[in-house]
Amino acid sequence: MADTRRIFVLNGPNINLLGTREPDIYGYDTLDDIAARMDDAAQRESVEIDFRQSNHEGHLVDWLQEANAEGAHAVIINAGALTHTSLALYDAIRAIQVPVIEVHLSNPHAREAYRHKSYVGMAAKGTIAGFGALSYMLALEAALDL
Template sequence: MPKAIYVLNGPNLNLLGVREPEIYGYTTLADIEANCAKRLEGTGHALVFRQSNHEGELIDWIHEAREHGCALIINPAGYGHTSVALLDALKALSIPVIECHLSNPQTREAFRHHSYVSLAAKGIIAGFGATGYELAIQAALSLTDNA
């Protein structure tokens, strides 16, 4: 049986749909999870979809993905710009890491132009809103099923 595809979401993403919808849209995190699950139907891959406002919990889940995942998609949110600890955890993975952002950080404030997570990512999907997660699932499937 194929291993799971992990989708981890960082701080404040639990507020999708209500927090700054002009930037992040009106789609909720539950909607995104449902779309990811639908995209994985028939592939044999399970979906592990989680969100935390706590850096340590995200790191624990990254460690879990080392054993139980075949790919990891992460929207680190604000931690992408600040967390060397997330980078270190991601660098310990032997599975593909895909960084995903709803907005395009390069078109926003200067402090958002740098991401520590990018240093460990196979690729980055940004600026496509909620659809970016489905693109990331497709990329994960391509990287794992054709490896």
């Protein structure tokens, strides 16, 4: 249907390892588990989710620009460690009109000091962090309210 809102959900480096990578920090839910829950919720709201993951920074930049070019309703992004290092993602978010919501499974501010600075967060409309896989669902709820 042409009037369906589309929300891009972008995931960065190592997010594909959820469920097995440091589950004491990131939980046991896999990325597929999260995607399935988001798809279920999105269907109830007549929203299309475009769920993607890459270990390459340039893909995330390309996808942000694609979301803008295609008139996406919003972008939800978990940039992984690129959150703390990527001026390219900061610039890409600032360059687009689509609202971007940063999401984290853990609370970066309760972790190592180098995780406290977020270039993504400095450009995003808002950040949701620290609620495990629920963080994605809360970000979806926020995106729907935009």
